[in-house]
Amino acid sequence: MVISENKTVAEYVTENIKTAHIFKKYGIDFCCGGGITVERACEKNKVNQSDLEKELAEVDVIKDIIEDYDKWELDFLMIYIENVHHMYIRESLPIISQYVNKVAKVHGHHYPEVIEINQLFHEVANELIAHLQKEEQILFPYIKQLVQAKKEGTNKVTPPFGTVNNPIKMMEYEHDSAGNIFKQIAKLSNNYTPPEGACNTFRALYAKLEEFEQDLHTHIHLENNILHPKAILLEKNIL
Numbered sequence: 611m612v613i614s615e616n617k618t619v620a621e622y623v624t625e626n627i628k629t630a631h632i633f634k635k636y637g638i639d640f641c642c643g644g645g646i647t648v649e650r651a652c653e654k655n656k657v658n659q660s661d662l663e664k665e666l667a668e669v670d671v672i673k674d675i676i677e678d679y680d681k682w683e684l685d686f687l688m689i690y691i692e693n694v695h696h697m698y699i700r701e702s703l704p705i706i707s708q709y710v711n712k713v714a715k716v717h718g719h720h721y722p723e724v725i726e727i728n729q730l731f732h733e734v735a736n737e738l739i740a741h742l743q744k745e746e747q748i749l750f751p752y753i754k755q756l757v758q759a760k761k762e763g764t765n766k767v768t769p770p771f772g773t774v775n776n777p778i779k780m781m782e783y784e785h786d787s788a789g790n791i792f793k794q795i796a797k798l799s800n801n802y803t804p805p806e807g808a809c810n811t812f813r814a815l816y817a818k819l820e821e822f823e824q825d826l827h828t829h830i831h832l833e834n835n836i837l838h839p840k841a842i843l844l845e846k847n848i849l
Contacts, residue, residue, distance in 0.1 A: 620644030
C-alpha cells in the first residue's frame with residue numbers, strides 16, 4: 611500500500627478495508643472521524659506515526675509463509691500454533707467484539723441478522739478462550755512430555771487423563787462447534803458480503819470475520835490433521 615501524507619484515514623480504509631483493523635488496534639476512529647490525515651490522527655491519539663505507517667505499508671504482506679508443517683517436530687509445531695494462531699485469536703477477539711457490538715446497536719433495526727451474528731460471535735469467543743486455555747495448560751504440556759521422553763529414550767510419562775485420546779477428542783469436538791458457528795455466521799452475512807452502502811465499521815466487521823474464519827480453518831487443520839494423530843502415535847510408541 612502506498613503511504614501518503616495527504617491521504618485521510620477514511621481514504622486508507624476505502625482503498626483497503628483491512629487497514630481498518632490497524633486503525634482500530636491503535637484506537638483511531640476510521641468511521642465517522644476518518645476525515646483527517648494519518649499525521650493528525652496520530653497526534654490526536656498519541657500514536658507513533660512511523661509504527662502505524664509501517665503496518666499500513668505491509669497490510670497485504672502474506673504473513674503465513676507456506677511451509678511443510680508435517681515435517682516439523684511436534685514441540686516446534688505447538689510453539690508455532692501458540693505464537694501464531696492462539697495469539698491471533700486473542701488479539702482479534704476484542705477488535706471483532708467492538709465492531710459487532712457497534713454494528714448490531716446501530717444497524718440491527720435495519721439488518722436484524724447482525725443481532726444474531728453478534729450473539730453467535732460472543733458465544734464462539736467465550737468457547738475459544740476456554741479452549742485455548744485447555745490446550746495450553748493440559749494437552750500441549752503433556753505432548754511436550756511425550757516429545758521429551760522420546761528424546762531421552764524413556765517411557766516415564768504418566769498421562770493425567772488416561773490417554774491423550776481423551777483430551778484430543780474434546781478439543782476436536784470443540785473445533786467442530788466453533789466451525790459450525792462460523793458456518794452460521796457466514797450464512798447470515800451472505801458469505802461476509804456487506805450490504806450496499808454499508809459504513810466502514812460494517813465493512814470492517816465482515817472483512818475481519820472472514821479473515822478470522824480462514825485463520826481458524828488453518829489452525830484446526832494443523833491440530834486435527836497433524837498434531838493430534840502424531841501425538842496419539844507418539845504416546846502409543848512410548849507407552
